[in-house]
Amino acid sequence: MGTRWYQSLSLRLLLMFWALLFAVASSGYVLGLWFSKPAEPTPVPEDVYNSLTPLLSDSATFQSLSPGRLLAGNYRVAATVAPTGPERLQLDATLATRHQRLLIRQLEAESAQQLPVSNFMLLGPFRQGDASILLTRPLNDAERQQQVLSEQQAQEAQTLALLIGSGLIAILLGVWLVRPLRQLTYAMRDIARGGDVPDLKRLPQRNDELGELARAMHTTAHDLTVSRDAQRRLLSDVSHELRSPLARMQVALMLSHDEDEQANNPHVAQLNRDLDRLGAIIERILSLSRLENGLVHLSTTELDTRELAEQLVADLTYVDAGHGSRVKVLPEAPARGDWPVIYSDAELLRLVLENLVRNALQYSGGPVELSCQRQDHEYIIAIRDHGEGVPKEQLKKLFMPFFRGDPSRHHKAGVGLGLALSLRAAKVLGGSVEARNHPDGGLEVCVKLPVEEPTESD
Amino acid sequence: MSKLLLVDDDAELSAMLEQILTKEGYQLTLAADGEIGLRRALSGSYDLILLDVMLPGIDGFQLLQHLRQQARSTPVIMLTARGDDDDRVAGLELGADDYLPKPFNPKELLARIKALLRRTPNTSVTPELIDYAGFFINPVDNEVRVDETPLDLTPTEFDILRTLVQAAGHVVSKNQLSVAALGRQLAPFDRSLDVHISNIRKKIAVDPERIQTVRGRGYRLLKLA
Structure with a gap:
């Protein structure tokens, strides 16, 4: 099922961004209005009042004043209210376009006030009987500076508020978009780790592309589980x-x-050996295939x-004293830090080392040495024998199933799966295995294991 | 003469094993599927049961589960051809005493049977009562109490716990425990002992960690503070 256009993520994102822009712009507008609110009116200073009163005391002069006319000095008439007449209220045309409401509000004030408006000072009302007028004068320097300063402050506050507001909304938007993506990532890791159908919470119920992805992931995980189960059953x-x-x-x-024949008849002995061998081959093929198909459950402990x-050497000695005595764990006096305590799966690591050591014992006659050192973010466990080594071009092939370096030694050797098993098991542990010829002779196989850092989840 | 029950649907293998075991002086009864096997096992007159996992009807695991639910502590050796590590552990967790993956050397099977039969309850070596750290053991009646609460253990679990109690707080190595309880040396890759220990811990209701794992050395009992 596809996503309908009106449910698509792109449309949602478009709408979200549009809403975001709209929200930021409108909040900017509201803030602008808030900060550009005119200053509070103050009473007209007494000296100004006193100097203007004589000019306005004469009723003839008063009534002859019309808006726009210069009264005295810088003082200009802004609005007049006549006691009678068809057009009682007259406003300065240029001022009226922008400040009409302000002028009318000021005319209704009880006593004369002054109020800075953009680049001039509005004064009034001055009354004579029922008539009243408003005056304006340009701002003086100090007042102008004051005006500029407050405008600047308003702008700064506005910018800051917009930044914070838009930032918050952007974070919300990011969380909204990133949260489901993170959930999907965790789920994917879960699947890769071999978990069953992951918990996707409410994601698959979403109608957009993310919901679709979640549903696809759910199906894939389910299919994987089914095929893994089938594989397990087949194995x-x-x-069986x-x-x-x-x-x-x-x-x-x-x-x-009978018992005597078991011990003495070489054919019976051969049959017994081959039966053991077949058992071992089946065992190893199954182990290998379990490892390759991710059917091994790691149980990580401190080890x-x-x-x-040393336990491995002890076990080898128990099985075959001659073999065991050839293996040495170096350095012989345990020192701090050379062989670390790590978090890993003990059985799997043992499987890696056991196969490598057995291989070394089988293909060389001399001593086999195990040592460990730390290099950057890895521990390197080296298994070194003192045999003839391996031709350089065959070093990589050593780890292929059933590969044998020297066909003439076919019968003496194991089943040819030990090194392949080691490599596979090491990979499951997050490491690797490499072989090289030691400069002083003999083959050296290095197991590299990651230094376990604290895991980020669970 | 010890009486054994072999539950396995592989008729040819069963017939051959019967010959071998009869020659060794055991009296063997065969059961070819899970239901018959369970009925016979529940009749309770066997000293040891050899149990295959893959069976028609109810499988070996289910059979074992029923058997242990009926509080029958007859020793059980699981024979499994699946050989998956998980399978082996699953059998032990359900209360099997030992397991032997197929194909096995018949001599190995005989050795394991002998080891399990050797320490059946009435042939116990230490007849005196022992107790340590709240554990009380009466080897004669096969009775175990922890803080006065009786525990229902399989013979193998009983032997492990008895060995630990006898050691009175000293560390007992895994190999010693394996010899004492399973009659054999600890083999590489053998997890059976750990599973038996974890089974015992599950049965001890109060503070199961009183059986302490000493990393790399073995197990010991802790005295409660």
Whole structure:
């Protein structure tokens, strides 16, 4: 199902931005009005009043005054109200266009006031009987400065308010847009980590493109879970079908020969060995395929890598004393910091190391040394043997399943999956495995593991 | 003569195992599917049960679950051809005593059977009562109490706890516990002991962490403050 045009994210974004612009502009306008409110009127100073009164005391003069006329000095008539007549109220035409209401309000005041208006001072009303007039004069320097200053303040306040207001709205808008994206990212990580269908909250119910993406993600996660389950079932079935006949063969072999023959007949011994080998191959193929298909659940704990290495050597010694005694964990006196305590999956790390050490034991006759060092953001565990090494062009191929460097040693060797398993397991742990020929001879395989930083989520 | 029950739908394998086990002096009864197996197991007259996981009808896990719900503590060895680590642990968590992945060496199976039968309740080595840190054990009646509350443990869990109580707060290594409870050395990659310990912890209602894990060394009992 597609997104209808009126539900689309682009339309919503357009509307949001438009609303944002509108909100900012209108708040600017309102602020402008607020700050440009005229100053409060003050009573006309006494000296001005006294100097003007004589001019206005004569009723003939008073009545002859008309708006626009210069009265005396800078004083100009702005409005007149005659006691009688068809046009009682007369206003200066130029002033009336912008300040009509102001003039009328001032005419109704009880006593004479003065009020700065844009670039002039409005004075009045001066009354004689029922007639009254308003005067204007240009602002003097001090007053003009005062006017400019207050305008400037108003502008600054306005700018600041607009900045804060628009910033807040932009943050809201960002959160509105980014929150679902972050939810989607977390969900995606969840899926990648092999989790089941992720919790997308109310996202899939949205009607826009984000909702569509969330629904697509939900479906994908569901499909992945289903196919992962199918894979798991297949693995388990294949495993069962291969192992059951092997189990029968092993029991049948034991039944068909008595104990002496078991021990002395080379053919029986060969059969036993090959049965073990087949079992091992199946085991490893299944492990490899579990690792490759992300079917392994990591259980991360705090683990001491030196202890793990030493336990591994102890186990190898238990299985085969001759083998075990060839493996050394270096340095022999434990020092602080060389073998770290890390957060990792103990079994998987053990699987990595065990296969590498077994491989080293198998392909070389001499001692095998395990050491560890920290380099930048990695721990490097090195397994070094003292054999002949491997031709340079084959170093990378070592980690391919069933690859064997030297075909003539086919029979002595393991099943050819150990190194592939190590590599895969190391990758699941977030690390890598590389092989190189040591400058002083022998093969050195390095396991690189990330230094575990505190994880960002869960 | 010990009586064993083998629940496995692989008729050919069962027949061969019967020969081997009979030759070793065990009396073996076969059950080819889960329902028959459960009925026979619940009759309770067996010393040990060998249980396959993949069975027609109810599977091995379900059978084990029913069995343990009926408070039958007959020792159980799981035989699994699936061999998934998760499967192995699942069996132990449901109360199996040990597991053996198929294919197995029949000698290994015989060794495990012997180890589990050796320490059946009436052949207990230390007849005297022992108690430490609120744990009270009567080896004769197979009775366990924690802070006066009786615990219902499987024989393997019982042996593990008894070994820990006997050590009276000293660390017991995983290998010692494995030998004492499962009759064998701790093998690489073997998680069965850890699962048994976690099962015991689950059964101890008050402060299960009294069984303390000493990293890299083993387990010990903690005295309550």
